[in-house]
Amino acid sequence: xxxxxxxxxxxxxxxxxxxxxxxxxxxxxxxxxxxxxxxxxxxxxxxxxxxxxxxxxxxxxxxxxxxxxxxxxxxxxxxxxxxxxxxxxxxxxxxxxxxxxxxxxxxxxxxxxxxxxxxxxxxxxxxxxxxxxxxxxxxxxxxxxxxxxxxxxxxxxxxxxxxxxxxxxxxxxxxxxxxxxxxxxxxxxxxxxxxxxxxxxxxxxxxxxxxxxxxxxx
Amino acid sequence: xxxxxxxxxxxxxxxxxxxxxxxxxxxxxxxxxxxxxxxxxxxxxxxxxxxxxxxxxxxxxxxxxxxxxxxxxxxxxxxxxxxxxxxxxxxxxxxxxxxxxxxxxxxxxxxxxxxxxxxxxxxxxxxxxxxxxxxxxxxxxxxxxxxxxxxxxxxxxxxxxxxxxxxxxxxxxxxxxxxxxxxxxxxxxxxxxxxxxxxxxxxxxxxxxxxxxxxxxx
DNA sequence: TCCTTTTTGTTGTTTTGACAACAGATTTGT
DNA sequence: ACAAATCTGTTGTCAAAACAACAAAAAGGA
Numbered sequence: 001x002x003x004x005x006x007x008x009x010x011x012x013x014x015x016x017x018x019x020x021x022x023x024x025x026x027x028x029x030x031x032x033x034x035x036x037x038x039x040x041x042x043x044x045x046x047x048x049x050x051x052x053x054x055x056x057x058x059x060x061x062x063x064x065x066x067x068x069x070x071x072x073x074x075x076x077x078x079x080x081x082x083x084x085x086x087x088x089x090x091x092x093x094x095x096x097x098x099x100x101x102x103x104x105x106x107x108x109x110x111x112x113x114x115x116x117x118x119x120x121x122x123x124x125x126x127x128x129x130x131x132x133x134x135x136x137x138x139x140x141x142x143x144x145x146x147x148x149x150x151x152x153x154x155x156x157x158x159x160x161x162x163x164x165x166x167x168x169x170x171x172x173x174x175x176x177x178x179x180x181x182x183x184x185x186x187x188x189x190x191x192x193x194x195x196x197x198x199x200x201x202x203x204x205x206x207x208x209x210x211x212x213x214x215x216x217x218x
Numbered sequence: 219x220x221x222x223x224x225x226x227x228x229x230x231x232x233x234x235x236x237x238x239x240x241x242x243x244x245x246x247x248x249x250x251x252x253x254x255x256x257x258x259x260x261x262x263x264x265x266x267x268x269x270x271x272x273x274x275x276x277x278x279x280x281x282x283x284x285x286x287x288x289x290x291x292x293x294x295x296x297x298x299x300x301x302x303x304x305x306x307x308x309x310x311x312x313x314x315x316x317x318x319x320x321x322x323x324x325x326x327x328x329x330x331x332x333x334x335x336x337x338x339x340x341x342x343x344x345x346x347x348x349x350x351x352x353x354x355x356x357x358x359x360x361x362x363x364x365x366x367x368x369x370x371x372x373x374x375x376x377x378x379x380x381x382x383x384x385x386x387x388x389x390x391x392x393x394x395x396x397x398x399x400x401x402x403x404x405x406x407x408x409x410x411x412x413x414x415x416x417x418x419x420x421x422x423x424x425x426x427x428x429x430x431x432x433x434x435x436x
Numbered sequence: 437t438c439c440t441t442t443t444t445g446t447t448g449t450t451t452t453g454a455c456a457a458c459a460g461a462t463t464t465g466t
Numbered sequence: 467a468c469a470a471a472t473c474t475g476t477t478g479t480c481a482a483a484a485c486a487a488c489a490a491a492a493a494g495g496a
Contacts (some may be wrong), residue, residue, distance in 0.1 A: 043271070065377060070368070084361070094365055104296035114347050128346055129332050135353040136305035142360035143302070147280070147312055149367065150288070150406065152484075154453070159283060164312075180474060188368065190454050195475050197453095209473095211462090370454075372483070399445060408484050413445050415483095429444095429492090 009078040015123040030107045034099035041097040049107040050083040056103025060095045086110035154197045157187045173215035222225035227296040233341040248325045252317035259315040267325040268301040274321025278425050279314045304328035372415045375405045
């Protein structure tokens with residue numbers, strides 16, 4: 001097990017590799033391998049353990065009532081998944097978790113993580129605080145998405161998103177981490193309609209766009 | 219200060235009133251009063267403290283670019299607010315927090331809550347775990363809303379919402395905690411269009427509705 | 437009870453955006 | 467550099483939903 005690697009993840013940040021080694025046995029962590037396409041969790045499952053991706057890639061997906069699959073998120077090495085479900089005992093997953101390629105996953109039983117540790121584990125508390133920080137961060141990301149999609153018009157969603165990006169970047173010009181299709185998915189609108197709206201706003205002089213570089217005119 | 223009351227809140231659950239008293243001084247908690255309409259936090263503020271509503275009522279609001287105010291949530295006695303921001307240092311609030319009536323708020327500085335406590339506070343860890351549970355719970359609520367509004371059609375949103383309610387209630391008939399306007403706001407659609415769609419689905423024999431009681435036909 | 441207020445359903449009109457199809461641009465691989 | 471694949475912008479059509487206005491129903495108060 002690569003404890004050096006783990007100590008650089010958000011979950012184990014601030015905990016020494018030596019200490020992680022001790023903790024993992026204390027927490028009876030399990031490591032498992034998955035082949036490409038294999039299901040790690042299924043919607044409806046009760047996930048008692050959170051997963052840390054050690055290697056490979058994991059997709060969080062949703063199948064709607066008509067069988068269409070949407071990728072909601074991808075989880076890369078060092079990142080975690082299912083922690084929300086693991087932290088709210090009994091809640092069934094709303095999503096499928098699938099290995100996008102051959103992957104190594106470390107599972108941590110959250111009830112053990114949360115159980116206060118009477119003996120050694122001095123860094124146990126640090127782990128929980130890291131988990132809280134991750135949870136709060138995810139919370140903000142979800143809230144943001146809800147904010148951006150609160151408007152019913154494409155323009156409204158786009159301006160909500162773009163003006164927030166401008167504020168966060170501290171400049172009226174900034175690059176976004178999405179291509180058009182991804183931005184359309186994120187804002188929950190049709191790609192071609194989004195492109196059309198961007199074009200219209202440029203013609204109205206509200207925006208200058210070159211690829212992923214946006215500039216808001218005032 | 220009513221420590222009995224606090225020990226029944228989700229944040230202090232499992233901590234004895236006596237212990238809470240000790241903790242609050244250790245955490246240098248502050249109590250403040252707000253008049254109706256007074257702003258507790260403003261969008262853009264960096265909230266270092268989470269708020270516990272002791273008495274009164276607090277509204278979480280959003281003002282969009284055109285000045286329209288939307289109420290996102292209301293926080294009642296025993297519940298908390300701004301914890302997400304307090305847990306992610308430096309993130310400015312996306313919302314306004316306003317006293318809906320004369321209110322008493324207890325502020326807890328989260329950096330103190332998170333700082334591991336070398337001395338007395340045996341229940342300090344419990345407080346953090348409660349906070350994590352609250353955060354995970356809020357996370358699920360946000361995720362659910364995103365799920366329900368993932369479809370672009372009113373019918374898609376409504377069926378996503380209703381079928382999940384049916385699953386959670388463990389029955390094909392159940393009551394929902396919203397009136398029509400609130401449900402429309404939650405699903406981010408127009409109320410009258412929602413009513414029309416519900417009517418249509420009833421005529422198609424997919425649904426039976428009486429007030430807030432829904433029955434899904436199969 | 438009667439009156440008022442709020443909630444809900446209905447309908448017609450108008451706007452918006454999804455969708456489809458395609459062409460030009462850009463990127464990637466060889 | 468060339469071909470193939472991917473991404474982006476444009477346009478027209480059409481269905482869906484927003485919006486507005488109103489009537490019916492339900493809830494609440496005096």
